[in-house]
Amino acid sequence: MSDAAPALRHPVTTERPLTRWLLIGLVITVLSILLFAPLIAVFVEALRDGLGAAVASLGAPEARSAIRLTLTVAAISVPLNAAFGIAAAWLVAKYDFRGKTLLLTLIDIPFSVSPVVAGLCLVLTFGAHSALGGWLVAQGHPIVFAFPGIVLASMFVTFPFVARELIPVMVEQGRAEEEAALTLGASGWRVFRSVTLPNIRWALLYGVLLSNARAMGEFGAVAVVSGKIRGVTATMPITIEMLYNEYLSTAAFALAAVLTLLALVTLGLKTLLEIRHADALAAARRH
């Protein structure tokens, strides 16, 4: 019997090199097939007829109005959701009240509702056949199959994004700093701008980034409420669907490539925030 164990070639708290490399290989293979291939496919298909054709298709009136609509929807829904996120986080972090858990649950509802069901809810609330919707249409303010419906649908699906990032950060930071500033005579707004905002800005930016990417790319909820009127209520994702179904592959993928670039920029900025400002986001990432 040998009295000494064979010298370990690797620490006891990791796997054998062969196992490690097999697992790394597996992960990279699966991700290549599932993630990287679709990413590459978007650009390959968009450039199939050359860069010129792709760029020209983006200049077509249909594409231009889709891009304009998507940017407008995001420009309205994202700031509103950011305002909601800040208000909700302030309310939850700075005060003690009954029903806080219920409030947090209600804020999370959009996470567990299918986007299509969200669209259905909006149609039932604001559609022309409903009491409220019928009245609004009579007043000349249709919501469904019109711009406001698309904004509401985008807001619904991204509703918890900013609040979810900010609430844990603000709860963890507590109230002492704000209370000190108030004691020193600062006004409420001054406290928010000079004390709270610097503490939450990175988490806020993080939430806004995710919220924006989702709002510009939302399909299911918008598909139900938009009515898909060309040049009027067709957002970029809706236009991609229409072009694709008409076998206008280059035009569909050119528009898809624009949204993919947006997604890549979002991921890049998100990763940068996570590396540079890990401390400011840490609370949110732990919950």
Add this chain to the structure above:
Amino acid sequence: MGRPLIQRSPIPGLGLSAGITLSLLSIVVLLPVGALLLKGASVGPAGLWQQVNTPRVWAALWLSFRLSVLAALFNLVFGVILAWVLARYRFPGRRLVDAAVDLPFALPTAVAGIALTTLYAPNGVFGAFARDLGIKIAYTPLGIFIALVFVGLPFVTRTVQPVIDEIDREVEEVSATLGASRRHTLRHVVLPMLAPAALTGFALSLARAVGEYGSVIFIAGNLPMKSEIAPLLIVIKLEEFNYDGATAIGIAMLLISFTLLFALNAVQIWSRRRIGHV
């Protein structure tokens, strides 16, 4: 009793923050969801049941549910492996892979849908390869499965990875010192610590898959009784102005996702108690 509704606080802004929070929450979320439930109540249980209890609706609900569970199970296993590889191993391109995991969160679902369809259609890169093997992917439930795996991919990894980062390696050393093989340590020491977070990720991935629409409809083929998912059926009912039918399926889907989340929540509480930590 005796606790006031709101505790007095010297911090200003209660009225403003409560006002913004409650009014936006009401307009954007509570009113619409309330309208669905109200519509359901006005149709009545018998009417809802009549709408749901057709072979086509059952087939769609069953397809959505079955494939979502399978996709979430795939993501559970692969997500834990991926989280482990990213958290513990060092290899070239790790940062890139780590950032890319979130791609399904950032990429619009319609874009993912047409890209996956292009790849897995019989004339696509992977589709042609599978066709040579006699397998049809796009326009079959297998294609739906792939789309659902795609959209649910990040959830388990993102919930499990921070937990792995926080594991004290001494625990694994102790286990090894006591004579446990590496496999035994992973199985009986590490995995139980990851279980609650992995279950959370599984539940999120499942909830997302059940309601997914954009990435699925392009690759699904959408044949009634065969490859028609429940959310698509809602869209079809709405296009037919059958609001009762759309409401019934919508409520059925809400019930499914809330039951799932509730059940998994219960499992999680149980597993946390059993293991004694988060």
